[in-house]
Amino acid sequence: MPRQPRFSKEDIVAAGLRIVRASGYDAVSARALGKELGTSSSPMFTMFKDMNEVMDAIWTAAEQSFIAHMDGVTDYFPAFKEFGMRLVSFAKNESNIFQMLFLGKRARPEIAERIARECLTHAGQGYGLTDDQADLLFRQMWPVACGIAALCVKRPEDFSDDIVSSTLSYHFSGIMSIIKSGREVEDVKPRHI
DSSP: OOOOOSSOHHHHHHHHHHHHHHHOGGGOOHHHHHHHHTSOSTTHHHHSSSHHHHHHHHHHHHHHHHHHHHTTGGGSSSHHHHHHHHHHHHHHHTHHHHIIIIISTTOOTHHHHHHHHHHHHHHHHHHTOOHHHHHHHHHHHHHHHHHHHHHHHHOGGGOOHHHHHHHHHHHHHHHHHHHHHTOOOOOOOOSOO
16 A cells, blocks of 8 residues: 655645745755655655646645635725735735745736725726726736835835825825816926927
């Protein structure tokens, strides 16, 4: 009878997330996982066919941790502000996972973008925006929220919750004012023509 594996897939993935949290995505290797679990690297390959499958499982777990962090965000009004606050909080508290998911070479911001669009759909309904106006609001607010979150990865102390909240509010209010007025924004022009 074959020996039962000492570690489950979940144990290996959890060890991988601990490594990412501590040292970043590039620090994950079969050797590092074995060390984290107190064993050799060989148990990984009784549970997974190769290291790519291990990394995919770690990636999926990281995405799930982000989705869990965003759970219930549309229960707030304005939902996009709550989204922005939580995005920044995730960047501050899970900086290596944030970098892996949204700033790294394999970055897939679609997960966050899908949640943000859902929040802005709620904003559009709450503020009486057309679909085009809600899309414009998204295209203007998305880079603001992501930019603040990215800055917080390296310098979280520069962005208190109050600063993040007021920055998101000012941008949201300004963009909403322009959208509601129907006026166009001016292009940059040289001073002397």
